[in-house]
Amino acid sequence: MIWNEEFETLPREALEALQLKRLQHQIERVYAAVPYYRNKMEEQGVRPSDIKTLRDISRLPFTTKEDLRINYPFGLFAVPFEQVVRIHASSGTTGKPTVVGYTKRDIDSWAELMARTLSAGGAHQGDVVHNAYGYGLFTGGLGAHYGAERLGAAVIPISGGNSKRQIMIMQDFGSTVLMCTPSYALNLADVMKEMQVEPSSLKLRVGLFGAEPWSENMREEIQKRLNLKAIDIFGLSEVMGPGVASECIEEQHGLHIFEDYFIPEIVDPKTMEPMPLGELGELVFTTLTKEAFPVIRYRTKDLSRLIAKPCSCGRTFYRMERITGRTDDMLIIRGVNVFPSQIEHVLMSIEGVEPHYQIIVDRQGSLDIVEVQVEVSENIFSDEVKVLEKLGKRIEHEIKDLLGISCRVKLVEPKTIQRSEGKAQRVIDKRKL
Amino acid sequence: MKVEQISVFLENKSGRLADVTNILAAAGINIRALALADTTDFGILRLIVNDNEKAKSVLKENGFTVGKTEVIAVEVSDRPGGLAAILNVMRDTAINVEYMYAFIQKSGENAIIIFRFDELEKAIEVLRSAGIRILSGEEIYSI
Numbered sequence: 001m002i003w004n005e006e007f008e009t010l011p012r013e014a015l016e017a018l019q020l021k022r023l024q025h026q027i028e029r030v031y032a033a034v035p036y037y038r039n040k041m042e043e044q045g046v047r048p049s050d051i052k053t054l055r056d057i058s059r060l061p062f063t064t065k066e067d068l069r070i071n072y073p074f075g076l077f078a079v080p081f082e083q084v085v086r087i088h089a090s091s092g093t094t095g096k097p098t099v100v101g102y103t104k105r106d107i108d109s110w111a112e113l114m115a116r117t118l119s120a121g122g123a124h125q126g127d128v129v130h131n132a133y134g135y136g137l138f139t140g141g142l143g144a145h146y147g148a149e150r151l152g153a154a155v156i157p158i159s160g161g162n163s164k165r166q167i168m169i170m171q172d173f174g175s176t177v178l179m180c181t182p183s184y185a186l187n188l189a190d191v192m193k194e195m196q197v198e199p200s201s202l203k204l205r206v207g208l209f210g211a212e213p214w215s216e217n218m219r220e221e222i223q224k225r226l227n228l229k230a231i232d233i234f235g236l237s238e239v240m241g242p243g244v245a246s247e248c249i250e251e252q253h254g255l256h257i258f259e260d261y262f263i264p265e266i267v268d269p270k271t272m273e274p275m276p277l278g279e280l281g282e283l284v285f286t287t288l289t290k291e292a293f294p295v296i297r298y299r300t301k302d303l304s305r306l307i308a309k310p311c312s313c314g315r316t317f318y319r320m321e322r323i324t325g326r327t328d329d330m331l332i333i334r335g336v337n338v339f340p341s342q343i344e345h346v347l348m349s350i351e352g353v354e355p356h357y358q359i360i361v362d363r364q365g366s367l368d369i370v371e372v373q374v375e376v377s378e379n380i381f382s383d384e385v386k387v388l389e390k391l392g393k394r395i396e397h398e399i400k401d402l403l404g405i406s407c408r409v410k411l412v413e414p415k416t417i418q419r420s421e422g423k424a425q426r427v428i429d430k431r432k433l
Numbered sequence: 434m435k436v437e438q439i440s441v442f443l444e445n446k447s448g449r450l451a452d453v454t455n456i457l458a459a460a461g462i463n464i465r466a467l468a469l470a471d472t473t474d475f476g477i478l479r480l481i482v483n484d485n486e487k488a489k490s491v492l493k494e495n496g497f498t499v500g501k502t503e504v505i506a507v508e509v510s511d512r513p514g515g516l517a518a519i520l521n522v523m524r525d526t527a528i529n530v531e532y533m534y535a536f537i538q539k540s541g542e543n544a545i546i547i548f549r550f551d552e553l554e555k556a557i558e559v560l561r562s563a564g565i566r567i568l569s570g571e572e573i574y575s576i
Contacts, residue, residue: 385470
């Protein structure tokens with residue numbers, strides 16, 4: 001089902017005309033309202049009036065997480081603060097998170113986008129949406145929630161965790177649509193098996209999974225083990241949250257980008273030049289309607305390509321291929337974005353700890369397991385076991401506090417972590433997605 | 434009155450203990466006493482050797498993290514109740530034993546107990562006033 005027939009099936013020409021109109025308006029607004037963006041545009045020698053065609057977007061400066069960090073927390077907001085009705089945050093590269101804001105109209109647009117997403121996945125009024133995305137600063141929970149309500153479905157705001165209870169509620173409330181990270185979906189399948197609950201005895205029909213990278217193999221496994229259709233959805237808080245792009249249930253191949261709200265570009269991550277349509281490169285988004293937190297050419301660091309081929313579902317939006325990797329070292333652990341630099345930040349704040357560490361990520365069953373290896377230097381070494389164990393616990397605790405992920409700290413002998421010339425290899429990701 | 438002990442951080446992987454002893458052997462260092470504390474991930478090897486400085490430097494050269502701690506060596510007669518007598522002296526003080534290990538002298542008459550107390554100076558005082566013989570570093574290194 002197409003939620004918004006009028007916009008989602010606009011002929012390309014009309015869609016591009018709409019995009020240009022919205023882009024010009026957005027750039028004018030941002031130029032006037034956000035000094036930081038205005039300065040960057042002036043440095044680049046570009047003014048709002050220079051945007052005459054969609055191609056002119058490549059004249060605009062890029063925005064990165066670093067820009068967001070510099071303007072922490074509200075420096076890039078483009079409306080008076082009284083108009084902000086919601087604030088969310090995601091991981092930054094250091095101790096401070098990346099902050100985004102929404103006006104009433106932004107929340108309304110977001111609900112529309114998530115209603116489209118749910119609808120593309122085959123959900124409709126009358127469905128029972130089991131929303132196991134985390135509620136809180138993370139955009140997943142509330143983003144999906146508002147979309148499900150907009151759709152007219154009954155939403156269960158169950159959030160993450162406590163899997164046995166989740167399964168009991170699925171049984172008793174008759175959940176038909178599951179929303180969570182793909183790894184959590186597999187975890188639910190494991191727990192069902194443990195509880196001897198037969199997935200075919202549940203009413204689950206479709207699952208909308210996102211917030212972390214996954215693969216076709218994982219899709220097959222989830223579909224088989226949970227007895228539902230698995231849909232890949234995409235979004236990031238800097239651009240909106242979930243609801244930036246979604247697969248359709250008809251093809252389950254490539255995610256339709258809601259192009260009346262966002263302009264996608266694929267650029268060469270080294271030269272930053274636009275890539276020809278269909279080539280693999282870094283995904284960049286410009287928001288077209290956002291009021292509180294518009295972004296211009298935001299570099300996602302995600303690698304993908306655009307598919308222009310018409311889709312059998314009838315949507316005219318281009319599709320983006322499933323994310324195949326990142327251009328930076330960001331990890332996604334159980335749906336939480338983690339930068340190695342954040343872990344380094346924690347280690348450096350503990351006296352005597354040297355910056356020799358390695359992060360090992362693995363998947364046990366369906367759960368991501370993180371081990372942080374820290375070299376024991378003379379500064380932190382003790383002849384007493386309890387002193388070293390306490391140090392390990394303290395690091396685990398501080399990482400949990402700052403990043404929100406549980407990890408296991410393993411103390412290792414000095415020089416066991418490989419020193420590399422230039423950039424150290426901080427992360428070993430053993431997960432097979 | 435204090436004895437110097439060196440400690441070495443070891444990861445729990447096979448061959449590490451052998452590596453330490455081989456390094457010490459090659460440097461001509463004699464081990465007087467040793468104890469290994471182990472956890473799931475790592476171990477701490479505590480050693481009393483005949484040449485602390487040399488042992489420390491050769492181990493460091495080979496990439497080990499080495500620490501130095503002061504401990505007390507106490508002579509105990511090798512008979513039932515020998516150790517209990519000492520611990521009874523310590524019981525009523527607020528001094529804690531962090532860890533200890535024991536070995537028997539060559540003569541076989543006395544045992545030597547190595548103690549790591551949380552309050553070293555106070556422990557020495559208490560033991561002395563109870564008439565318990567505390568061995569000097571030189572005595573231990575040259576056993």
